[in-house]
Amino acid sequence: MSTVRKYMMRTMNSVCEEDSIEDVIRVMNKIEMSVLPVVDDENKFLGTIYSRNLLKNIIPEQYGFLESHRLLYQVNQAAENLAEIKDRKVKEYMSTNTTAVKENDKMDNIADIMLDNKESYLYVVNDDNKLRGYISRADLLYYLLEVGEDQQ
Amino acid sequence: MITTVTLNPAIDREYFVKENKPKSHQYLYTERDIKVSPGGKGLLSAINLRKLGYSDVQNIGFVGGRQGLFFEKMVQEHGITTNYIFTESEIRNNIFVISREPVTYTHYNDYSYKVEPGDVENLIKRFRRGIVDSDFIMISGSIPEGVNFSIYQRLIQICHEAGKDVYLHASGEVLNRALEERPKVVVPYFKHTNKILDKKIVNDDDYIWAGKKLQEEGAEYVMMPFHCSRLLFDKDGDVYKLTPRDFCLRNWLGAGEAYNAAFFDYVYQHGFDFLEANKYAAGAALAIAESKDIFLADRAMIKEKSDNIIIKKLEV
Incomplete structure (x- = not known):
């Protein structure tokens, strides 16, 4: 039976609760991820911080419904709002109700968790709840592709 | 978890040509003529440790730019856990042109990589929490500009x-x-x-x-x-000379990293015994030096060669 360990991406890219929002944005930009795991000073998984949550906090109204002449105003307002919160701590904006999976969990169970949580990424921890990487929807699909090929 | 540190990694790009002709265009049509791989002393030791069966091996260091993401993916393909600080500056590319007729070896070593003071402080923070599950940490190689x-x-x-x-x-x-x-x-x-x-x-x-x-x-x-040997300086002041016997050298590349990895392997399996760990590590280096491979395949190849290693105490 295939386990998460085989398909996961093994990376410790992460931030801490005390890091600033600016740090988070810079890391997200460099590693091209819109979500990061939050860990304590022993790498224990505490939750996640989403770019979506940050945007919700700085954009005054939903994009997409704006009249074009208001868009510039909204962008400027968002930039100003971001300047106000960029020195704030991760712990103020992180989500702590995030599900993590274990390296030895079976891949067959991952689909349920991903659909239930509507997550693109699930963070992977070891038995001590320490971060070891992540598994994505793409990894799940790749696994299912392999299962299908084996069945044929 | 085993932790290795590589602060100045590089993407190694090797091009194999029939003849290295300056001032002319050359074409490479087959995959076997191009080899792209992640490089860096600590990283190569980490790959060896994975091949020896350790499931949890991480490499900490700096990588840069968009090529840094490519580098990280290459490392992850070896099953290594990456723990990198991403910098603005692009990671180094070392270029090797190796020709067959005549046999030549041209190496362009890229020293353009630079990290910023903020990157260094981020690395320190990441390192502090990255080593909590490791008892013995390998720090290896050069450092980039800015550090x-x-x-x-x-x-x-x-x-x-x-x-x-x-x-x-x-x-x-x-x-x-x-x-x-x-x-x-x-x-x-x-x-x-x-x-x-x-x-x-x-x-x-x-x-x-x-x-x-x-x-x-x-x-x-x-x-x-020490040439083809090593001098071992024990904690109590004794000095030993470690020498391989009956060997046929084919390739030094990777031997030093195999040595470092096998030293760790011995310590993890049997505890810290300086001379025995060196004998085992030298067996690993010899196994690589006698083969065309640059990574260890398993422990059997180390044990086989450890018998060819002699350690003698020196009178100094």
Whole structure:
């Protein structure tokens, strides 16, 4: 039976609760991820911080419904709002109700968790709840592709 | 978890051509003529450790730019856990052009990589929490521009505060400063400068002097490359010469990293026995030196070659 360990991406890219929002944005930009795991000073998984949550906090109204002449105003307002919160701590904006999976969990169970949580990424921890990487929807699909090929 | 540190990694790009002709276009049509791989002393040791069966091996360091993401993916394909600080500056690319007729080897070593002070502080933070599950940490290789020579000293200090031992494979000023923190094992390398502790190393007495001086300055144990052998400086002041016998050298590439990895493997399996760990590690280096591969395949190949390693005490 295939386990998460085989398909996961093994990376410790992460931030801490005390890091600033600016740090988070810079890391997200460099590693091209819109979500990061939050860990304590022993790498224990505490939750996640989403770019979506940050945007919700700085954009005054939903994009997409704006009249074009208001868009510039909204962008400027968002930039100003971001300047106000960029020195704030991760712990103020992180989500702590995030599900993590274990390296030895079976891949067959991952689909349920991903659909239930509507997550693109699930963070992977070891038995001590320490971060070891992540598994994505793409990894799940790749696994299912392999299962299908084996069945044929 | 096993932790190795590589602060100045590179993407190694090897191009194999029939003849290296300057001022002319050459075309490479087959995959086998191009090899792209992640490089860096600590990283290569980490790959060896994965091949020896350790499931949890991480590599900490800097990588840069968009090519840094490509580098990270290459490392992850080896099953290594990456723990990198991403910098603005692009990671280094080392170019090797290897021709068959005549046999030539042209190497362009890229030293353009630079990290910013903020990157260094981020690395320190990441390192501090990255080593919590490791008892013995390998710090290995050169440092990029923008990093102070005292970086290894800082990293070793963090390890010691957390009760961890350090295996240091370094050279030059960064090694000189690191000694102040008294690392457990020091393996100097000096092919670029031929100097250890700022002194030119020429004859046999210089090697003995350097080993003892490294201990005087702070190293507990020293393993000194000595032509095809090694000089081992034990904690109690004894000096040994480790020599391979009956061997046929094919390829030095990867031998040093196999040595470092196997030393760790021995310590993890049997505890810290300086001479026995070196004998085993030298078996690993010999196995690589006698093959065309640059990575260890398994422990059997190490054990087979360990019998060809002789360690003799020197009267110094």
